[in-house]
Amino acid sequence: MRAVVIRSFGGPEVLKVEEVPVPRAGAGQVRIRVEAAGVNPVDVAVRTGALVEGGLSERREVHGLGWDVAGSVEEIGAGVTGFAPGDRVIALSDRLDLSLGAYAEQIVLDADAVAPAPAHATSVQAATLPLNALTADQAIDFVGLAEGQTLLVTGAAGAVGGYAVELAVARGLRVVAVAGAGDEDLVRGFGAEFFVSRGAELGSAVRGLVPGGVHGAIDAAAIGTAALTAVRNGGSFAAVRGGAAPVALRGTRVANVWIRADGARLAELAKLADDGRLTFRVAGTFPLDQAAAAHERLAEGGLRGRLVLLT
């Protein structure tokens, strides 16, 4: 089968398509015929070596790329129940110690990382869901707010931020969204009650809308300290990028939230998407052997939605 791998760190040109053996599903695992794989900022961090430099991953001879999987089950390992060959599924590949990721024609994952695909989505759409919706969901769990409380979401027009707004609204939170002025309609469409234009002084702008400051924040744009100034004393703050967690001033609770695969929760997120509570946003597609071109397009910035590789 074909897979995209890297043998050295660098620009998009280090992404190579190689012929590799088809992996077998071991006990408790599922092999998926990948139809679509999302292209995410973390894939760039793997490609450049930033994850190794940051201590999040070990240096290996070969690194696979890609976290978001949409496709169909091909093989199930011993002890797997709940999936059968032919089932349409989505999954998150969160293992940085493996030489194969989702940029491949086939992938083997632990069954508990896999979920039924949303019924009303194409594979391309479905491949945009796992990484970003799970990250947003797990960040909302961390901030731990009660219904009616206020949540600041920076980078609200992005993939993580957009889902954070929609999922927070689905949980009854009131959202203050920070995004570019041209994205106000977009993020209000996700359900944000308040809007602050990117570049504003967040402490005063947000406190002008929510007296005393918001109860929690998800900092998808990695603004850091300036975003924390919008959080009230004792509030909570989720950073999602390495090195982007500010010092927990004023009794706040601050942490980097790192994604983990969770097939059961992913199944619930797929249902929310089917119910129209989560929006699929596809910015474009590329064939697997043009992964480098997809990375170049991602680097240009300004995308609204995910790029997706087709196998």
Ligand SMILES: NC(=O)c1ccc[n+]([C@@H]2O[C@H](COP(=O)([O-])OP(=O)(O)OC[C@H]3O[C@@H](n4cnc5c(N)ncnc54)[C@H](OP(=O)(O)O)[C@@H]3O)[C@@H](O)[C@H]2O)c1
């Ligand atoms: N912790 C985890 O487990 C985890 C998982 C997934 C993603 N992440 C990280 O989460 C971050 C967001 O990922 P993503 O996929 O959502 O990226 P994305 O789709 O590129 O979204 C980022 C958004 O932030 C906007 N932005 C940049 N600076 C801003 C500012 N100062 N104020 C408001 N908005 C601003 C960008 O606008 P422009 O495009 O116009 O610049 C873009 O809309 C990345 O750092 C990614 O690596 C972490």
